[in-house]
Every structure is written in structure tokens, then in C-alpha cells.
Amino acid sequence: MLTKFDVHSSRVKGISFHRSRPWVLCGLHNGTAQIWDYCMNVSVDTYTEHNGSVRGVDFHNTQPLFVTGADDNLIKVWNYKLRRCLFTLTGHVDYIRVTFFHHQQPWIISSSDDFTVRIWNWQSRTSVASLTGHDHYVMCAQFHPREDLVVSASLDRTIRVWDISALRTQRQETGIAQDLLGNPNVVVKYLLEGHEKGVNWVCFHPTKPYIASAADDRTVRVWRMSETSCHEELQLRGHTNNVNCVSYIKDYLISNGEDRTIRVWDVRARCSIMVFRRDTDRYWILATLPARNLIAAGHDSGMMVFKLFRERPAWALKDKDLYYVYENKFYSHNLETDVCSKYGLAPHLYPPRIITCNPVDNTVALWFAEDGGMTEVLTIPRPGTAMDSDGRRHGGVSDAVFFAPNKYMALDRDGRLLVCGTQSEREKLAPTERTFKRLFPAPVGNVVCHTDNSVELYHFAQNAFTYEAPLSGVRYVVWDKAFSKVAFIGQNCITVMTKQLKTIAIVTEPTTRVKGAVFDDQRNILYYTTSNQLKYCSLRTSECGTIQSLAMPVYPVKACGDTVMALSRDGKLVRMELNNVELDFKLKLQQQAFRDVIRIIRQRQLKGQALVGYLHKHGYSEIALHFVTDPLTRFNLAIECGAMEIARNSAVELNQVNVWRRLAEAATTFGDISLAEFAHSKSGNYHGAGLLSVILGNTNALSQLVSSTKDDSFNLHYGLYLNDTEKRVKVLEKAGQLPLAYLAAKSGGLNDLASDLLERMDPQVAENIQQTEVKSFEPPHANAVTDNWPMLEVEESVFARLLKESHQQGNAGGSMDEYEDAEAGSGWDEDGDDIGGRAERLGCDGTGSVDHAAGEGWDDDLEILEYGNERHGSCGPYIVPTEKPPLDSLWVESSSVVAVHVAAGSFATAFSLLRTQIGLANPEPLKPYMMGLWVSVNAARPAWLIPSALFSLTSLRSDNLEDACPSPLLPNYLPQINDELRAGYAAFVEGRFADSHVRFVSAMHQAVVAAFRDDRDVTELLDVVKTASEYTRALNVQLHCKKVDGNSTEALELSLYFTHFKLQRNHLILALSQAMSKAYKKKNFKTAGLVARRLLDQDPPASKANQATAIVAEADRNPTDAESIEYNGRNPFELCSVTHRPIYRGTVEPARCGYCFSPAFPDHKGELCPVCTISIIGAKSSGLCHRI
Structure with missing residues (x-):
């Protein structure tokens, strides 16, 4: 039994699967109905309108409906989208046992303890027919999946098969419900007697003319129908108490009962092949979903969803041939010619778990997990011939893996390595005394051995474990074509490593299971599948993405470019041609192939905010601008990459105060003062605009600003710079400051205005002000320095230059791609190369010739300008230094080592790494050690060290000064940790166990x-x-x-x-x-x-x-x-x-x-570890990385 979902609740009396969604509907003994998502293990909804046990539940095949029947004698039809009951059907006078929808007609069938079976029309909400004849409780009734038949089972020990074909005609002709006490159009076709006690359940076979029944006489019986009769085919005995339910799933019968067991029966062999038992809970109900091979069983304390067999087909790839097994058939599929050969195998209840290929011939070994493990060695014949069914077998072994010509390795019952040969049944132990849990394939001469907490590469000839990595929970191993990279696949994660077991990338899927993975033969890509998606991982950057959704899980076996081949659960090879536009775009971006990037952009196939976020995160804001239509996002990206014209147009569209303020700050930073003044005026920050005008000596702009502003304080303040005495006097007069206005007019030579103001003042004030000496002075004249700050003549980025070239070529050829709009074009072209201006500054004539040229093309006599001339005459543009990113950010971006992130002060990313690598749950004990490490790396920085410095005093200097990945100079903690161990040993010997415990825990935390x-x-x-x-x-x-x-x-x-x-x-x-x-x-x-x-x-x-x-x-x-x-x-x-x-x-x-x-x-599992006190027990972790 492979349990997929297990929930504890009240006693479950009814179960139904949804046909397409991963839902299961259950009716509980306490009167509620629940819908559960068995993939996500969550409750979807609960319905509580019934007043008795809900025994009958069923989903409709196509409509968002389900029906319930309960001990309150009511049948309710619900809409799970509206989350409410639509209507109630009444007519039964006793407990309702089952309710089912018809697969085509708008009918519902129900059986009740009132001795009747009723058929309802849920569209007209009326009773279509009442089937009477049983003289005891009718425990079950179901429609035939294809014919107009109904089967019912009762505690009167009989089974009745009813012909309801007349109801279809009756409904079409009149649509009127018939007599509720009996319907002459429904007749009994077969009356089956044979059970010694009451019959609890009955069902039709999905495709064959069989009926299965379960009864209180502890038997399961199969009946065969013909045109004229129906007779008992066989009896299946094994249950020790009442059998409550029975159902078909493929070629098997599955039943459960009050003996607390579920039994699986092989009808052809007429025997029980599987028994699943619970300790205390009785089983009451079963439901099957053959399309997904799922079975649900309800018992006293809840419900479980499970499978009988693993659906993953065992497969192996050798050169161009794919070998796999499905339903006791061995398939050999040539991936180039697409020719598939099929061979029969000896019958096995369980399919093989592993296929491994001999590297020198066409011999394969199949490992079966049944009966303690068995390996069967087979020789693949030529197409058209039969395979020898009597292969060489080795019992009591597990995980067979070929590692050399005609030799494979397996594990015995104690986990020791066994070396077996294909030509001999003798086996011998490998010359190592270690034990392991699993074995996986590896390059020739090697095998991957898995222990509880590590994987190791064992070299047989050297009898040595050459490499080791801390990994747990590995289920499958996949190598690339050259055996240079390996992917270790767990239940929810994939760890990609080199042949030397050095980590390349870690992929985690916390909410779903990983089904399989395969390396791309052409690119540095790993494709992998989950339960419902095909995804990829770029091994260069460890970035993952989703390619497409999957209707059913598939298991990838080979990938070449945009073609991925996978095996489905029904044993078929699926070729998927992928539309990898997003993946191609990211790969070209990583390779800086900007011409291809422009081509992909112009195709307009990429959309979405996720792509914009990806480009912004990786420093390609200028490219992200081509995918953004939201004005605020476009504004933010333009500010970041310095496209001031695009930022201005976006700000005009938004017209928000905070946006204008940000634009003003950015424009000032970039030196575009005219844009900054415009943005300040739009945001109402006249003081900022006035200050810029004063600094640059732009009196015209300042005059316009003062004239348009109604703020007297502002006008007075900045009017001092304009030499407008009359206006200054008016502002002071308006403010009631007549003495100040008089002094201003007198000093400015406006004697008439001064006399008028003096007459309007108080005589005492006028007398005092006249005694004040007024000095007139000549106002200074402002010299305008420049319109904008000196700006660096920035060289265009490669992407912008290629985009402009493409734009110009489009104009020349008459077929310009009109992807960019006018705003974006003007923003990108403002930093164009001024070729003529540069030629003049170098002493050229603008056409490439030089005044004193010699040597027919060797221009080595470049004229060097004199210092004085350079100062006063042809001075080039001022070069603004480029700010480099902080050194700490380079540490974080270039390393996955926790110590490096701590040294950079990025504790959030350090904790995130620890949660992935060791399952961190309690970071508090690590605080003193992290702070100590951070202080040791950063405390030596002088105050003058700015973020743009290339190397920190505590950074290891690279031989290459342009190295983009420096790393901090970390302290060596090994001596300190060893001292802790020695102190712990001493306390251990002295019997100070608490002190010793503190020392050893401290050593683990320090590590x-x-x-x-x-x-x-x-x-x-x-x-x-x-x-x-x-x-x-x-x-x-x-x-x-x-x-x-x-x-x-x-x-x-x-x-x-x-x-x-x-x-x-x-x-x-x-x-x-x-x-x-x-x-x-x-x-x-x-x-x-x-x-x-x-x-x-x-x-x-x-x-x-x-x-x-x-x-x-x-x-x-x-x-x-x-x-x-x-x-x-x-x-x-x-x-x-x-x-x-x-x-x-x-x-x-x-x-x-x-x-x-x-x-x-x-x-x-899930509790805090009492040993290290920082990690979770049972956490899926990749292992702590200590190697820089």
C-alpha cells in the first residue's frame, strides 16, 4: 500500500472521487460532508446541513455538483462553486444508504431502509421511478456504466438487476414522474440468490459483464451476466467478519469489512494477493478512481487514499536505446529510429524497481523488491525473437547496479556490497566492511553508495571511497551524457553535483514531489518534472522556471535542446517539443548575446511581471523597460538605468507629487538641471527649483519662478538675487513692514516711492527711520555658469548600441520594426557617440585624416594638446566617477557559504541558506557566533573607506584586480573548536557532564x-x-x-x-x-x-x-x-x-x-533537535557548505 493521503476525523460512511480535480468527498457519521484535496493535504470545504449520518455521496461527472443522502431521509444536491445546497429531494421515509449520479442522464439513484430504490431527475427535481420488490433494507443500488440497467442489494439476501430502458423513452415522451409505489416501465431482469446473509454492496464491472457483491456471510461473490441469465461465477473467501464494500480496479477486486482489513483479489487466480490491516478501526466504504489508480477507504477514525502499485516505470538508457518495463512486458525503444520491440517477462505481482544495463553487451538486470529482493539477469534478443523467460536470478539482494563488464553490484540483507557476475550464480562480498542503504549507477568502475546521511563514490578497483557528500533521502540518481555531472533526486529536492561531488545547484519544491530529472545534451540545463509541471534549472545560475503544465505525471529520460522525451504512467514514450522562449531569452542574456535578445524581444512572445522582476534583479533594467507598460514600474526602471526622458514622460502620465520629487532628485544626480527645475515646479517645491537657479546663475528662470509664485516669503528671499527693488518694496509693503520697505526703496534709488512710504508711517517711526543712514550700492551681476551640470559622456551599453543599430538598419531598409515607441527611442538615443566632436578634440578634421600623417595609414603622430590650451580652450567633458557596488553585495552574490553572508552582514540570506542547508528553526543560539564573525571581518574598516572601494582591508585580494567575485578574509575557527572539544573531554573525565555538554554544543554552533x-x-x-x-x-x-x-x-x-x-x-x-x-x-x-x-x-x-x-x-x-x-x-x-x-x-x-x-x-519529525538545538528533525536539507 502506497498511502497518498490520510486524514483523521469522525467515522467515514461514504466516499466519492472527483473525476478531474484532486478532490475526494466523504460523508461522516456526525452528519457533515467534507471535500479534501488529497494532493495538498488540505480541507477544501465542509457542509453541515444534514441531521444524521451522511452515507451516500457522489460527484457529478461534468457539472460542479455533488449529491448527499443521510439518515434524515433527505437527498441534497449541492453546487461546490457556489458552496451551498441547491435543493432537497424528499420521498424516502427511512435512512438513505447510497446516492449516485447517472453518467449521462440527469438522474440520481438512491436506496433506503424503506425497502425501495428511487430514481430522481435532478433537473426537474422530481421522482422518476420507485423500484419496489425488496422486503428488507436496500443497502446499495447503482447504474450500469454503459447499459440501461440498475443493480440493487438488500439485507433480504437477494440481488436484483432492473431494466430501466423504458424510463429513457418515458422521459423523452412525457417527462412526467410515475407512480411512486411502483413503475410498470421498470422490470426485474435478474434475481440473484446465493448469499447466506444480507448483501451490503453490489457493483458492475466497468467494461465486462460481471457483477461483484459483498455480504454479511463474509464472502465476495462474482456473478456473470448473459443475454438471458445471470449466474454465480466464483466465491472469494478470506474475510473473518462482515464484508461492507467491494469495487473493481483494473483486473483486481478490492474489498473491505468489519474485520479491519482491506483485501485485494486476483479474479483470474481466485485468491487474495494483498491484505492491509488496521489495529482497531473497521472499514465501511470504498471508492476507486481507475484513471489515476487511486483507492479511498473510510474507517472508524477517518479516511485514507492510497495506491496498490508504484506507477513509475523502471527504465534505463544505453546509447540510443531506451529499456523499460510495463505490465510484465519488456520494451526496447530506439530513440533515433523510433522502433519499439516488446518482449514478455515471467509473471510478477510487482513491477521491477530498477533496470541496469551491461556496458559491453545486450544483457540487463532487473531488480524486484518483492520477497525480500530479487535480481533477474536477462539477455535482450534481436527484434522478432522471444526473450528467454528463465533468466538467472539472485535472491535476497537489493539495488542491482552494473559497474563493470559482466559484473554488477548489489546489497545483501545486512547492507553489505555483493559483487555478482552475469555468467555465474556465485557471488562474493566486496572488500569493504561498510554497510549501505541504497546503490545507484556511476561511471564504469564506480558505484554510488548511499548511507543514512551521505552519498559516497566507491571505486571498486581501488577499494576506496574517492568522494563523499552529506546528503540524505536520495531516491534516484541521474548522470549527464559525459558522466561529469550528477543529479541526486529526493522527494522534494534535487541536488546537482560534479563528478567529484561538489555542489553545483540545489532545487527545492516544498509543495510537490519531484518525479524525475534529465540533463540537456546541448545546454547546461537540467529539466525536471513534478506532479503537474515540467520545469528547468539553469546550472550556471541555479535559477529555476516553469515551462509547461502536465495533465499527468511523466518521467523524463532524455533531453536534447527543445525536445524532451519522457515515459508516461501507461508505458508510452512521450516526445515533447518545448516552446522555450523564456529559457532561451535567459540563456542569451547570461551569454550577453544581445543581438539574439533583441530578436526575441521583437517577437513579442515574452510577457509578465516575473520576467521584469528577473531582469531588474540581474541588473538589466534597460532591457526590462521593453516589457513594461505600467507607468509607475516604467518610471522606477527608467530612474534606475538613467533614462531621464522616459522617466519624464512616465511622470507626466502619473502626475503625482512623490513621483515628481523622485524625478527631481534623480535629475539632479544625473546633472539634468533643466529637468530637475521642471520637476521641482511640478511638485510645488519652489525652494528647490530656486536654489538650482541661484547656483547656476540662471536669473531668467529665477525671475519666472518668482513671478509665478504667490509665496511672499519665497519672493522676498529669492528676489534679492534678481535686483528687482520695486518688487521687493511691494512685498514688504504688503506684509506691513513699512520701515523695511522705506529702507529698501531708499537704497535702491526709488526716492518718490520712499517719500510716499514715509508719509504713511507713524510720525515717531518716520522720525526714527530718517535718522538711519541708508547706503546705496551697485548690485552684483550674475554670470550664468551653465545650463546643466558637467555630465560624463557615457559610452552606450552593448544592448543600447545594438538596439540603435537595428533601428537604423530598419530605416535604411524600409522595414523598421516598430516595437519601440517614441518615448523609449528618445530616451535611449540621448547618449549617442559624438564622433565628430571627438575627432575635433583629437586634432582631426572630422573625416578621419590627420594634419601630419606618415606611413600610408599609420597615424602614430597624434598631436598632444598643451596643458594651457586644454584648460582655456578645448576642455573635454568632466568625467564623473562611476560608483561601484558595495563590496558586501559582491560577497553575497558570489557565494552560497553561510559564513560569507554573515561576514557581509546579510543575516537574512544567511538564515535562508541555513534553512535550506540544515533545516534551521532556532537561530538564537547562533547569534553570538555570527556577531563575533561579523565583527572580526568588519571592525577593522577605517572611517574613510567608501562603498565604491574595490577591495576591503578584510577581503582576500585576487590576483586579477578585475575579479568580480572577491571573498572576505574569514578567521580560522578550527583551533578554537578543537579547544572546545578538549575542554569537553576534560570535563567528561572529571564527571562535570553539564559543563562538558555546553562545550560540545558550543563546538557544533561555532562550526x-x-x-x-x-x-x-x-x-x-x-x-x-x-x-x-x-x-x-x-x-x-x-x-x-x-x-x-x-x-x-x-x-x-x-x-x-x-x-x-x-x-x-x-x-x-x-x-x-x-x-x-x-x-x-x-x-x-x-x-x-x-x-x-x-x-x-x-x-x-x-x-x-x-x-x-x-x-x-x-x-x-x-x-x-x-x-x-x-x-x-x-x-x-x-x-x-x-x-x-x-x-x-x-x-x-x-x-x-x-x-x-x-x-x-x-x-x-518536525520537532526541534534536542542535540544541536538549532535544526528540525526530519528536515529536507542539502548539507552545510563550508568550502569557499
Whole structure:
């Protein structure tokens, strides 16, 4: 059973699948109906209008409708789009058992405990017919999928098949509901008797003339229909209690009952082939969806959706031939000629999981997971001949993989490597004592071995593991054509690495499962599929995107350019010709092939804000302008890339104050003062516009500004620069400042106006003001410096220049592409190269000739202008320095190492990386170490260091000064971490377990922000983290032991578990001595003897050796335990990090911490790891990256 969805709720009495959406409708015993999305594991909606158990539920095939029937005797028809009940059908007088829609007609069939079956017209909302004849509860009634038949089952031990063909004619002729007590147009065609007790369920076969029934006599029976009769075909026995439901799925029957089992029956073999049992819950209902091979079962505590078989076809690609298996048939498909050959295989219940090809001939090995694992070696015959069905088989092995000519490697039951030959049944162990969980293909001579927390590349000839990477949860492995890159596929992620197992890219799909992946033979692209989408990952930048949606999951096998070949679930090879315009655009952009970029832009096939965001993120705002129509977005992009004319047009269209202010600031920065003054005036910031006019000496603009402004304070202030005395006097007079107005008029030579003002003043004030000495002066004359700031004559970008060339060629040829509008064109052309101006500055005549030329074309006598002339005469434009991006941003963009992001102060991206790499959940313990690293890298920066400096004092200087990827000079934390370990060891020996625990945890936390350039340092760091994790787990057990009663059985068990950690020899001697003493004091002599023997194997000191020898002697005389304990030292186990209980090998697969890989029972998945205290147990992680 492959469980896809499991939900806990009240008892489920009715189930129905939606035909197209991933929905399942269930009726509950508490009177509610629920719709669940079994792909996303979420509840879609709940309906609570019934007052009794909802037993009958069904979705309509094409309409957004579903029907329910309940113990309140009501049938309700619902619209799930409107999320309400449309109408209620009444007529039954007792509990309603089932309700189903007809597949074509607007009919609903229902059965009830009132001994009747009714057919309703849901369009006219009336009863069409009432089928009477049963003399007990009618438990089930269903329409035939193709014919005008109805079958019903009752507790009167009979099954009735009704002919309803007359109803179709009756409906067409009159459309009037017939007598509810019986309908003469519906007759019983067959009456089936044979069940010894009441019949609970009955159904038709989807395509064949069979009827299946389930009854309280614990049998499932199959009936065969003919034109004139219907007889019992077979009985299927095996259930030990009432059988409640039965249904067909493909060639199998599936049934469930109150014996808490689901049974799958092979009708041809007449036997049960699968049994699935629950501990306490009885099963009540079944539903199947053959199109997706799904089965839903309702039980006492909820519902589950599952599959019987894996639908992924096993396949292998060898040169141009694709081999795969589907429904016990072996297919050989030539991808070039498209010729497919099919061969029959020996019958197997389960399909093979793995196909591996011999590299030298046409031999393949199939691995089947059934019966403990079996490998079958077959020779592929020539087309037109039969395959030998009696292949060479090896049992008790798993994961067969060819690694050399005529040799393949597999795992035995203990996880050890076995080397098998195709010509011989003898097998031998590989010369390594390590054990593994899975094997995957690799280049010739190698094999990929997977442990619980790592993948390793094993070289058979060298008997060495050449490369290793920390990965967990790998399900499939895919190599590229040259075996230079490999993709490790997990349930929700893909990790792409080099042959040396160095990470290239990590792809994560948190909400859906990854189905398969394949490398593109032509480009550096990885195609992969999820449950409903085909996607890609650019291995150069690790960027992912969606290409198209998929109706059904497919499994890619080969990709070449825009052609992707994949296997479908029905065993067919699908060729998909992709329209990869977006992918081509991004690849050309990465390659800076701007001519191709312009060609793609002109085709107008790319749209959407996501593409604009991508271009903006990668610094191509000028290209993004061609995809934007929203004026605000267009304005922001134009400001960013310096297209002031486009920004001005967008601001005019928006006409918002904040937009004009931003435009004014940007225009000032770029030196376009006229645009800045215009934007200031539009935003009402007259002071800003006036200041710019004053700085540049533009008195005309300042005069117009003062004349158009009604702000007296502004007019007075800036009027001082205009030498307009009369206007200044009027402003002061209007403000009531007559003395100031008099002084202004007197100093300006306006004596008549001054006399008039003096007469209007108070006599005392006039007398005082006349005593004031007024000095007249000649006003200064402003000299206009320039209209705009000196601007850098910026060279056009490659893209802008190519775009302009294309535009000019279009004009010359009479076929200009009119993609760009007038605004964008004027914005891009303002930075054109002034070829003539440059020639004049270099002393040329404008045509390329030079005054003193010699050598027939060698212009090496360039005239150098004198310094004085350059200053006063032909001075070139002022060159504004280009601001470079901050160095910290380069660190973040060029590295996926957490320590580098911390050094740059980008803690958000550091936490994001940690969530991906180790499943970080609690960053608080890492704060002091991150702050310490940041301070060590950044505290030495002097105050004068500006962001545009090329190298920081704490940055490793590259040999190439133009290197775009510098990195910080990080401290070496290895000595400090090793000191923590040594302090932890010392505290361990002294018995200060709490202090020792703090030291080891500190070492693990410090290692998170450590990074190195040498692989040997990285390897040493990983060993240190592994050791610290092991000691921390051991100390957790010891601290737990100290908290409980020292004389209790729990304390003895914990001390015994404590001896199974990988401790240093002297530390293990202390642990064994403690456990031996506790066991002896509890009079568990047998256990004490076992521990004492382990202690003697460690060569302990003489005193402990004598004590252990005496205990061994006592255990030999009295090999008993006074108290029973849960401890089996001979059965390999790992200790749960949460409960400190053993997880014995082969029982359950432990969930592991994403950082320290500490194991725990699967029930604790999603909890915070108690060992490292920072990561989640069971998190999907790619592994922490320490290599710079």
C-alpha cells in the first residue's frame, strides 16, 4: 500500500472521487460532508446541513455538483462553486444508504431502509421511478456504466438487476414522474440468490459483464451476466467478519469489512494477493478512481487514499536505446529510429524497481523488491525473437547496479556490497566492511553508495571511497551524457553535483514531489518534472522556471535542446517539443548575446511581471523597460538605468507629487538641471527649483519662478538675487513692514516711492527711520555658469548600441520594426557617440585624416594638446566617477557559504541558506557566533573607506584586480573548536557532564559559521562536528540518567544505552564501568557479565580489569537477571535523541536532524533537535557548505 493521503476525523460512511480535480468527498457519521484535496493535504470545504449520518455521496461527472443522502431521509444536491445546497429531494421515509449520479442522464439513484430504490431527475427535481420488490433494507443500488440497467442489494439476501430502458423513452415522451409505489416501465431482469446473509454492496464491472457483491456471510461473490441469465461465477473467501464494500480496479477486486482489513483479489487466480490491516478501526466504504489508480477507504477514525502499485516505470538508457518495463512486458525503444520491440517477462505481482544495463553487451538486470529482493539477469534478443523467460536470478539482494563488464553490484540483507557476475550464480562480498542503504549507477568502475546521511563514490578497483557528500533521502540518481555531472533526486529536492561531488545547484519544491530529472545534451540545463509541471534549472545560475503544465505525471529520460522525451504512467514514450522562449531569452542574456535578445524581444512572445522582476534583479533594467507598460514600474526602471526622458514622460502620465520629487532628485544626480527645475515646479517645491537657479546663475528662470509664485516669503528671499527693488518694496509693503520697505526703496534709488512710504508711517517711526543712514550700492551681476551640470559622456551599453543599430538598419531598409515607441527611442538615443566632436578634440578634421600623417595609414603622430590650451580652450567633458557596488553585495552574490553572508552582514540570506542547508528553526543560539564573525571581518574598516572601494582591508585580494567575485578574509575557527572539544573531554573525565555538554554544543554552533578554502580543513571540521554530535547525544543520556532514581530500572537502561555511543577508549571504559556496576547492584548478573566482557575488550586498567573478571565469573555461575529490562545489546540499534529509547535496525526508518543527523523516531519529525538545538528533525536539507 502506497498511502497518498490520510486524514483523521469522525467515522467515514461514504466516499466519492472527483473525476478531474484532486478532490475526494466523504460523508461522516456526525452528519457533515467534507471535500479534501488529497494532493495538498488540505480541507477544501465542509457542509453541515444534514441531521444524521451522511452515507451516500457522489460527484457529478461534468457539472460542479455533488449529491448527499443521510439518515434524515433527505437527498441534497449541492453546487461546490457556489458552496451551498441547491435543493432537497424528499420521498424516502427511512435512512438513505447510497446516492449516485447517472453518467449521462440527469438522474440520481438512491436506496433506503424503506425497502425501495428511487430514481430522481435532478433537473426537474422530481421522482422518476420507485423500484419496489425488496422486503428488507436496500443497502446499495447503482447504474450500469454503459447499459440501461440498475443493480440493487438488500439485507433480504437477494440481488436484483432492473431494466430501466423504458424510463429513457418515458422521459423523452412525457417527462412526467410515475407512480411512486411502483413503475410498470421498470422490470426485474435478474434475481440473484446465493448469499447466506444480507448483501451490503453490489457493483458492475466497468467494461465486462460481471457483477461483484459483498455480504454479511463474509464472502465476495462474482456473478456473470448473459443475454438471458445471470449466474454465480466464483466465491472469494478470506474475510473473518462482515464484508461492507467491494469495487473493481483494473483486473483486481478490492474489498473491505468489519474485520479491519482491506483485501485485494486476483479474479483470474481466485485468491487474495494483498491484505492491509488496521489495529482497531473497521472499514465501511470504498471508492476507486481507475484513471489515476487511486483507492479511498473510510474507517472508524477517518479516511485514507492510497495506491496498490508504484506507477513509475523502471527504465534505463544505453546509447540510443531506451529499456523499460510495463505490465510484465519488456520494451526496447530506439530513440533515433523510433522502433519499439516488446518482449514478455515471467509473471510478477510487482513491477521491477530498477533496470541496469551491461556496458559491453545486450544483457540487463532487473531488480524486484518483492520477497525480500530479487535480481533477474536477462539477455535482450534481436527484434522478432522471444526473450528467454528463465533468466538467472539472485535472491535476497537489493539495488542491482552494473559497474563493470559482466559484473554488477548489489546489497545483501545486512547492507553489505555483493559483487555478482552475469555468467555465474556465485557471488562474493566486496572488500569493504561498510554497510549501505541504497546503490545507484556511476561511471564504469564506480558505484554510488548511499548511507543514512551521505552519498559516497566507491571505486571498486581501488577499494576506496574517492568522494563523499552529506546528503540524505536520495531516491534516484541521474548522470549527464559525459558522466561529469550528477543529479541526486529526493522527494522534494534535487541536488546537482560534479563528478567529484561538489555542489553545483540545489532545487527545492516544498509543495510537490519531484518525479524525475534529465540533463540537456546541448545546454547546461537540467529539466525536471513534478506532479503537474515540467520545469528547468539553469546550472550556471541555479535559477529555476516553469515551462509547461502536465495533465499527468511523466518521467523524463532524455533531453536534447527543445525536445524532451519522457515515459508516461501507461508505458508510452512521450516526445515533447518545448516552446522555450523564456529559457532561451535567459540563456542569451547570461551569454550577453544581445543581438539574439533583441530578436526575441521583437517577437513579442515574452510577457509578465516575473520576467521584469528577473531582469531588474540581474541588473538589466534597460532591457526590462521593453516589457513594461505600467507607468509607475516604467518610471522606477527608467530612474534606475538613467533614462531621464522616459522617466519624464512616465511622470507626466502619473502626475503625482512623490513621483515628481523622485524625478527631481534623480535629475539632479544625473546633472539634468533643466529637468530637475521642471520637476521641482511640478511638485510645488519652489525652494528647490530656486536654489538650482541661484547656483547656476540662471536669473531668467529665477525671475519666472518668482513671478509665478504667490509665496511672499519665497519672493522676498529669492528676489534679492534678481535686483528687482520695486518688487521687493511691494512685498514688504504688503506684509506691513513699512520701515523695511522705506529702507529698501531708499537704497535702491526709488526716492518718490520712499517719500510716499514715509508719509504713511507713524510720525515717531518716520522720525526714527530718517535718522538711519541708508547706503546705496551697485548690485552684483550674475554670470550664468551653465545650463546643466558637467555630465560624463557615457559610452552606450552593448544592448543600447545594438538596439540603435537595428533601428537604423530598419530605416535604411524600409522595414523598421516598430516595437519601440517614441518615448523609449528618445530616451535611449540621448547618449549617442559624438564622433565628430571627438575627432575635433583629437586634432582631426572630422573625416578621419590627420594634419601630419606618415606611413600610408599609420597615424602614430597624434598631436598632444598643451596643458594651457586644454584648460582655456578645448576642455573635454568632466568625467564623473562611476560608483561601484558595495563590496558586501559582491560577497553575497558570489557565494552560497553561510559564513560569507554573515561576514557581509546579510543575516537574512544567511538564515535562508541555513534553512535550506540544515533545516534551521532556532537561530538564537547562533547569534553570538555570527556577531563575533561579523565583527572580526568588519571592525577593522577605517572611517574613510567608501562603498565604491574595490577591495576591503578584510577581503582576500585576487590576483586579477578585475575579479568580480572577491571573498572576505574569514578567521580560522578550527583551533578554537578543537579547544572546545578538549575542554569537553576534560570535563567528561572529571564527571562535570553539564559543563562538558555546553562545550560540545558550543563546538557544533561555532562550526556553523566556519568556512575554509582547503578540502582537508573542511574534512577535519566535519569530523569534529560528527564527534561533538556523538558526545552531545551521549551526554544527554547521561544527564537524563542523573535526573532519575539511581536505583531504578530506567537508570540501568540509560547507563547501558550510554555504552553504545562512539566514545574514545578511555571514555568508553568509564561508561562501561558505570553500567557494569549498576547492573551488578541490581543483581542482573547476566547483563553485568555482558558489559564486563565488553569492558575487558577495551584493555582497561588493572583495577577495573580485576573487577570485570570477577563479575564475569559470577555471571557464568549465575547467568540470570533479577529484573527485566528493555535492552538487547546484540541487536544493532540507534538511540532516539528525544525519548532515549532504542530504534532497532529494520523496525522503522529513523528521522534525522538536518544538521547533526541525530536519529529519532518518525513521530518526532518536525520537532526541534534536542542535540544541536538549532535544526528540525526530519528536515529536507542539502548539507552545510563550508568550502569557499
